[in-house]
Amino acid sequence: MATELPKTDVVIVGAGWTGLAAAKELADAGQRCVVIERGDWRHDATNFGAPEEHDELKYARRKEHMIDTPTKTLSFRNNSDQTALPMRRLGSFLPGKGLGGAGIHWNGQLWRPLPSDLQMRSHYAERYGESILDGMNVQDWGVTYDELEPHLDFFDRVCGTAGVAGNLNGETQEGGNPFEGPRSADYPNPPMKASPPLQMFRDTAAQMGYNPFHMPSANVTKAYENAYGAQLHPCTYCGFCERFGCGYFAKADPIICIYDVVKDHENFELRMNSQVLRVEKSADGKTATGVTYIDENGQEVFQPADTVCLNAYALWNVHLMLVSGLGTPYDPETGEGTVGRNYAYQTIAAASVFFDENVWSNPFMGAGALGMTIDDFNGDNFDHTDLGFVGGGYISANQTNGRPINYQPTPPDTPSWGAEWKQAVRESYLHHVGIVCHGSSVAVPENYLDLDPTYKDAYGQPLLRMTFDFPENDRKMSAYVLSKAEEIARNMDNVRAVGTVNRAAEGESYSVVPYQTTHNTGGAVIGTDPATSVVNRYGQMWDHHNVFVFGACLFPQNLGYNPTGPLMGLAYWTLDHMKNDYLQNPRPLMDA
Amino acid sequence: MPNFSRRAVLMQLGASGLAALTPGASLAQNRYADLDTQPWSFLDGNEARFLASMADVLIPEDDFPSASQAGVVDFIDLQLAGPYGKGAGLFLEGPFRDGAPEQGWQVDHTPATLIRTGIARLESGDTRLVDLDASEREDFVTRLSEGEDFDLGDVPATTLFDEIWSLVKEGYFSDPIYGGNKDYAGWRMVGFPGAHAYYADLVDKNAPFPAPPRGIAHVPGSSRSASTSRALTGSDADTQQEEG
Numbered sequence: 096m097a098t099e100l101p102k103t104d105v106v107i108v109g110a111g112w113t114g115l116a117a118a119k120e121l122a123d124a125g126q127r128c129v130v131i132e133r134g135d136w137r138h139d140a141t142n143f144g145a146p147e148e149h150d151e152l153k154y155a156r157r158k159e160h161m162i163d164t165p166t167k168t169l170s171f172r173n174n175s176d177q178t179a180l181p182m183r184r185l186g187s188f189l190p191g192k193g194l195g196g197a198g199i200h201w202n203g204q205l206w207r208p209l210p211s212d213l214q215m216r217s218h219y220a221e222r223y224g225e226s227i228l229d230g231m232n233v234q235d236w237g238v239t240y241d242e243l244e245p246h247l248d249f250f251d252r253v254c255g256t257a258g259v260a261g262n263l264n265g266e267t268q269e270g271g272n273p274f275e276g277p278r279s280a281d282y283p284n285p286p287m288k289a290s291p292p293l294q295m296f297r298d299t300a301a302q303m304g305y306n307p308f309h310m311p312s313a314n315v316t317k318a319y320e321n322a323y324g325a326q327l328h329p330c331t332y333c334g335f336c337e338r339f340g341c342g343y344f345a346k347a348d349p350i351i352c353i354y355d356v357v358k359d360h361e362n363f364e365l366r367m368n369s370q371v372l373r374v375e376k377s378a379d380g381k382t383a384t385g386v387t388y389i390d391e392n393g394q395e396v397f398q399p400a401d402t403v404c405l406n407a408y409a410l411w412n413v414h415l416m417l418v419s420g421l422g423t424p425y426d427p428e429t430g431e432g433t434v435g436r437n438y439a440y441q442t443i444a445a446a447s448v449f450f451d452e453n454v455w456s457n458p459f460m461g462a463g464a465l466g467m468t469i470d471d472f473n474g475d476n477f478d479h480t481d482l483g484f485v486g487g488g489y490i491s492a493n494q495t496n497g498r499p500i501n502y503q504p505t506p507p508d509t510p511s512w513g514a515e516w517k518q519a520v521r522e523s524y525l526h527h528v529g530i531v532c533h534g535s536s537v538a539v540p541e542n543y544l545d546l547d548p549t550y551k552d553a554y555g556q557p558l559l560r561m562t563f564d565f566p567e568n569d570r571k572m573s574a575y576v577l578s579k580a581e582e583i584a585r586n587m588d589n590v591r592a593v594g595t596v597n598r599a600a601e602g603e604s605y606s607v608v609p610y611q612t613t614h615n616t617g618g619a620v621i622g623t624d625p626a627t628s629v630v631n632r633y634g635q636m637w638d639h640h641n642v643f644v645f646g647a648c649l650f651p652q653n654l655g656y657n658p659t660g661p662l663m664g665l666a667y668w669t670l671d672h673m674k675n676d677y678l679q680n681p682r683p684l685m686d687a
Numbered sequence: 688m689p690n691f692s693r694r695a696v697l698m699q700l701g702a703s704g705l706a707a708l709t710p711g712a713s714l715a716q717n718r719y720a721d722l723d724t725q726p727w728s729f730l731d732g733n734e735a736r737f738l739a740s741m742a743d744v745l746i747p748e749d750d751f752p753s754a755s756q757a758g759v760v761d762f763i764d765l766q767l768a769g770p771y772g773k774g775a776g777l778f779l780e781g782p783f784r785d786g787a788p789e790q791g792w793q794v795d796h797t798p799a800t801l802i803r804t805g806i807a808r809l810e811s812g813d814t815r816l817v818d819l820d821a822s823e824r825e826d827f828v829t830r831l832s833e834g835e836d837f838d839l840g841d842v843p844a845t846t847l848f849d850e851i852w853s854l855v856k857e858g859y860f861s862d863p864i865y866g867g868n869k870d871y872a873g874w875r876m877v878g879f880p881g882a883h884a885y886y887a888d889l890v891d892k893n894a895p896f897p898a899p900p901r902g903i904a905h906v907p908g909s910s911r912s913a914s915t916s917r918a919l920t921g922s923d924a925d926t927q928q929e930e931g
């Protein structure tokens with residue numbers, strides 16, 4: 096039998112971005128918080144220092160900072176006719192493990208949703224007629240941009256985001272993203288520098304009538320004290336950013352931005368190397384009573400709590416709900432049930448630009464969020480009449496990952512090994528940039544998460560099973576946005592060749608092998624209708640009012656942006672309603 | 688554990704064709720001769736010769752060293768002996784079934800047993816890759832990469848090819864502390880400056896980076912990494928890399 100510990104006010108599963116933010120806000124509000132994290136303790140100051148951290152083999156290839164696949168993974172298939180098989184090796188996405196979660200090895204590309212993204216169904220229905228969404232489970236989020244704005248702004252000040260505002264209180268600003276929703280305040284820090292290819296992309300895109308701007312970056316550009324009083328330092332453009340921790344205190348991460356300011360709080364307790372197995376429910380099933388976990392000594396322990404927060408990353412939140420019997424699992428046959436419904440991903444394509452020897456891209460000088468971007472083909476920023484798809488993506492020349500094991504660009508038609516390959520790598524490495532199309536992903540009835548009938552993890556629990564392929568809508572979207580990126584690439588000067596790759600190309604299926612993004616979304620979505628959402632618009636479970644859910648599992652469908660800005664906006668929105676309403680009077684915050 | 692000397696293997700490799708094939712091979716052999724007292728950590732002599740021959744088709748010598756000249760076989764040996772080879776990064780619970788390519792690795796093998804089994808089956812006849820002439824070797828590697836007409840039992844030819852090619856690239860381009868990228872061969876070839884990375888004043892300039900590469904364990908004032916020889920002491924394999 097599990098040992099039962101004294102009750103706490105709040106138990107938080109996972110010590111990544113959302114878990115540590117929840118702990119900080121709720122501890123400050125007088126709640127005793129216990130954070131349970133399955134991975135190791137670590138810190139930027141002691142664990143991520145250069146030059147040792149600058150080890151591509153160890154971190155980028157062997158993925159030292161990431162989830163331990165032998166212990167915990169999921170199974171995968173493209174469609175229900177296949178048998179799902181375990182994802183035996185990390186590839187397409189790289190979830191985190193340990194203090195800070197995936198927030199320590201992220202890039203720091205820090206976006207906000209477009210106002211219309213959050214009302215996707217009603218927005219498209221109004222502009223184009225509802226039939227444009229036929230066959231899709233596209234939904235409104237149930238929360239608007241104006242409601243999230245103060246929380247998006249707060250997270251910008253937690254991270255010290257660098258950028259150029261495009262819309263300040265409704266006034267369009269020179270040099271920013273003219274499509275973005277109104278900001279109540281400017282970015283806390285000036286934008287990143289622009290490397291030569293980024294300058295060229297900016298000039299060419301502007302000549303073509305587009306609106307280039309610096310990608311919003313949580314790689315900090317100046318010494319900065321964040322909203323919690325933590326100190327960040329300027330980025331060195333070291334180029335060991337995504338997949339690595341930042342020993343320079345320059346990449347905003349949950350450890351230096353939040354953990355350091357809550358770790359000594361009397362209401363904060365962190366338990367590392369502890370795997371939560373399930374959320375326990377009361378006899379009537381209406382509330383959660385706490386969580387059962389395996390502690391660092393391998394003992395099963397029950398931690399009772401008044402409130403349970405799920406902050407285990409999008410996929411593992413859904414897994415915990417399914418193994419704990421929280422909510423009703425989605426049934427693709429009937430379309431009923433909500434847990435696991437609306438799983439979506441990110442649709443990635445890219446143009447690969449090969450310069451002549453006059454352009455030195457020096458790809459090893461880079462940063463996770465060093466990019467020059469246009470948003471002209473994202474969301475509904477362009478007219479979708481007769482295009483045959485909804486959604487879009489940003490197009491961005493990025494200089495983030497020029498490390499030589501993973502980055503060996505070669506022009507189209509180069510053999511993939513041998514003498515010619517070697518020569519091409521040598522000629523291309525210092526004179527190349529990638530232009531990514533970072534596309535949205537609609538939810539469709541066929542893509543979902545449930546439990547695998549065969550395979551079990553090291554704790555004896557069924558693996559999460561992912562059934563996913565790129566919907567037809569997104570294949571069309573990706574081809575369209577890629578054609579725009581290719582056009583920009585071909586219009587740039589000093590270009591000797593342009594290649595393309597499209598992960599969602601017609602005729603190809605989604606694969607878990609090549610890295611794409613760690614932007615898994617949906618499965619426990621937010622909304623205003625319990626028939627189509629797991630949580631109400633405050634992030635509170637419809638079926639168990641003392642369970643609050645955080646992370647990208649809340650997204651009804653995925654945006655053309657990276658998820659952490661939007662999901663942290665939602666996190667602070669939820670925490671605001673917990674602190675100022677729910678905790679004084681625990682109850683369902685919306686009528687079902 | 689087999690205990691073949693590196694020198695013996697590479698002498699044979701030179702004798703059986705590499706020297707004739709590539710003018711720089713005798714030089715390389717001298718370089719490897721430094722290490723002739725070191726035992727292999729995982730490979731046996733035949734496996735090492737196979738991997739050296741295949742690696743040098745994948746990355747042949749030109750103005751820059753071939754894969755084996757850059758220490759790639761030493762790198763692979765240490766990787767296969769360590770956590771990576773033992774499957775530290777793999778979920779290996781059964782049942783095992785053939786999957787679609789989109790489902791990735793589905794063989795009931797660790798990288799070490801995959802490569803050992805694969806090479807044993809490829810070399811089970813009379814011919815050795817090392818004995819073929821240059822164009823025959825290239826033809827063999829092409830066929831392996833395409834998975835054509837090889838029956839290797841439970842080892843799919845393309846999985847074997849992909850695993851070896853991945854290790855070869857890692858050995859050519861990873862920090863020299865892991866035994867490959869000898870004298871920064873791979874980094875010099877592409878122009879990658881290494882682990883000591885501070886570019887705030889340079890990132891917006893259209894100019895080549897002026898300094899030669901420096902690795903994690905760079906010896907100040909030299910053009911070498913300190914740890915190459917330490918990494919090659921074989922018995923360090925388990926502590927070289929704790930992850931998988």
Ligand SMILES: Cc1cc2nc3c(=O)[nH]c(=O)nc-3n(C[C@H](O)[C@H](O)[C@H](O)COP(=O)(O)OP(=O)(O)OC[C@H]3O[C@@H](n4cnc5c(N)ncnc54)[C@H](O)[C@@H]3O)c2cc1C
Nearest residue numbers: 109111112113133192196197202203204371613646657659
């Ligand atoms: C390489 C990479 C690059 C990225 N780049 C960007 C980017 O540029 N921009 C962007 O917006 N996003 C980016 N992301 C995504 C970003 O990292 C995530 O959106 C963010 O970290 C999510 O925060 P979270 O709190 O939901 O989960 P996480 O930060 O992953 O934290 C979850 C924590 O929960 C723990 N946990 C899980 N299950 C259990 C359990 N059962 N018991 C106990 N603990 C558990 C995990 O170990 C983990 O530490 C990137 C991700 C990766 C991997």
Ligand code: SF4
Nearest residue numbers: 330331333336341346
């Ligand atoms: S690029 Fe900048 S933010 Fe990223 S790890 Fe290096 S110093 Fe840190």
